Amino acid sequence: MILTKKILTSAALVxxxxxxxxxxxxxxxxxxxxxM
Known part of the structure; x- marks a missing residue:
């Protein structure tokens, strides 16, 4: 569950x-x- 939250958070950041x-x-x- 924590891993999924981490993936979602990084995806949202990207x-x-x-x-x-x-x-x-x-x-x-x-x-x-x-x-420039």
Whole structure:
């Protein structure tokens, strides 16, 4: 049960991180400000 919770937690973290990265990418593309 603890193992399952760990897997779900890490999966949720990966999903949220991916969503945040995608949102940041979309924001940068929208604003068209090259940040390097």
């Amino acid at each position: 999903v949220s991180a991916f969503t945040q990265t995608h949102a940041v990418e979309a924001f940068l593309i929208k604003s068209q400000t090259p940040m």
